[in-house]
Amino acid sequence: MAYPYAHPREVRLLSKYFGDKDAVGLEGWIERGGYQTLKGALDRSPEEIIEVVKESGLRGRGGAGFPAGLKWTFMPKDGERPSYLACNADESEPGTFKDRELMRWTPHQLIEGIIISSYAIRAQHAYIYIRGEFVDVVHVLNGAVVEAYDKGYLGVNILGSGYDLDLTVHLGAGAYIAGEETGLLNSLEGRRAEPRIKPPFPAQRGAFGMPTTVNNVETLAAVPHIVQNGADWYRQWGTEKSPGTKLFSCCGHLQRPGNYEVPLDFNLKELVYDLCGGPPEGRQLLALIPGGSSVPIMTPDELDCECSYEGIEAAGSFLGSGGLIAMDDSTCMVHAIRKMVDFYAHESCGQCTNCREGTAWLAKILRRIERGDGREEDLPLLLDVGSNMVGKTICPLSDSAAVPVVSGIQKFEDEFMAHIRDGSCTAVRRA
Amino acid sequence: MSGGMNPAIVSGQPSQRADKNPDAPLFEGEYQDRFDKILSRYPDKRAALLPVLSLAQELRGWLAPEAIARTAELLELTPAYVRSVASFYTMYQLRPVGRHLIQVCTGIGCDLCGAEDVVERLLKATKTRIGETSEDGRYTVVEVECLGGCGFATMIQVNDKVYENVKAGDVEGLLKELD
Ligand SMILES: Cc1cc2nc3c(=O)[nH]c(=O)nc-3n(C[C@H](O)[C@H](O)[C@H](O)COP(=O)(O)O)c2cc1C
């Protein structure tokens, strides 16, 4: 059962028990086969676990798509210094709400993934950095962590294996930039969540100066399935470069918004029109963002592509976090883009001039265009400001803010021009 | 393990509740126990800063200069440092807020589905402006960025409760439920 809508074309590995209240607690989870992988995993060597995950081709689901197994090999194997796993549960990319569902319906799936992954990288403490706004989800997660401790899945000498692991739930306090992995580490250390210059990478100097791996919730939740069933099993779905299934959080103007889990070779257009039911009755789709608000906007004629990392990239955008935002023809694109830019302007940590000033300028110019006070020179000005924000900063938030503006002007120039020339909104005319 | 809350989850407690009391003693009794447990989860004291600030806010509803100073003292940091960290995060209140802190998501997902109308209705019903506390001290309505539930637009968070799929017409009912 998916949540809130199921579709027969989904392949539900991670989301199988969404909506099933009895799967949340430990007892119900064990009845459904939970924690069966853990015992076997602790009997194998950490290297073997890393090898299976590497072979499976599992890519990080937090947005960048970096291969998880490969990232794990960067961790030291000598065990001389303490090392950590940080589970990134900061999910705040607008349009993305999959980690929330994973945690509120299947917290034990995540915890089992965390234990196995920590064992693979030889971490002795794992932190779940969960965004401060997940006030209801964190209670569910807390309950599950306590259950796992009580059952001996966490703590000292787990299941008699000699492996010790502590797990701490760490609640953030409202900052999108804490989702960027080095911002997360700073925040975990009791600092402002300002991203760090890389290198050093977290595997060298991460939390508290020690080797650390940061992985997204969905990445870690996939680990038990892969370790249990093997790399070939996982590779029966998806493509060579994008194996497996992925959750797509679908929102905006759709008949059936929600999370859908599909193999990564699924067709994007079918995901939108078939699974999500397309736009509401009597409306046409105008624009689609496939991977959270920081990836390029697509038009309806570009959607006939594979949902894989490489498929969406070939179609001109990115898979990103899998947060799909649909906009129908009642949408004012200038307004929608301004909202997204406002977000980045608000969330810029301010360390880099190009980002701090650039996001503020973009927001200001867009606001005057939206009001009907724009000038013809504003479009080239936006593009110019945007081009100065790309590839010049500590973290890619700056690039992210420029993306909707540049792709928006490219694809919806007439909407901008209608605001600038006649002070009128195309959306109002369409409504 | 000592009694009370499991140390694994002491840093995972929401910081905003309806039963806040601006005069509550800080970090005493069961809260002293939670404070100690927070410290036990990190290799240094600084790392306890966010959870300890959250604990102070859970008790008092906001972070008064006195709470900041006390936190700084206990964690061996300067008040200026603690303030600079606290002000970085949107969920720390540096001014008092109403008993019900109503946070409406106006991020892109909710915006597309009518969040602006919800905000308007809330302001009308509570007779406030954005960020302002109602005369009876009950409500403060604020706009927030994406709450991570965009498929359930409009998302609203009131203290430590979440309301999904809120439409403008639901506002009166929601406010009634809060008392
Ligand atoms: C501005 C910004 C925000 C990010 N937010 C998140 C987030 O909320 N959750 C997440 O898992 N990754 C986020 N990331 C990606 C992380 O930096 C990191 O790549 C990821 O957590 C690694 O885990 P993965 O390899 O399992 O995907 C963000 C990156 C940037 C640049």
Ligand code: SF4
């Ligand atoms: S790009 Fe922006 S958010 Fe990222 S570090 Fe620089 S100022 Fe901060």
Ligand code: FES
């Ligand atoms: S946009 Fe409102 S929850 Fe994401």
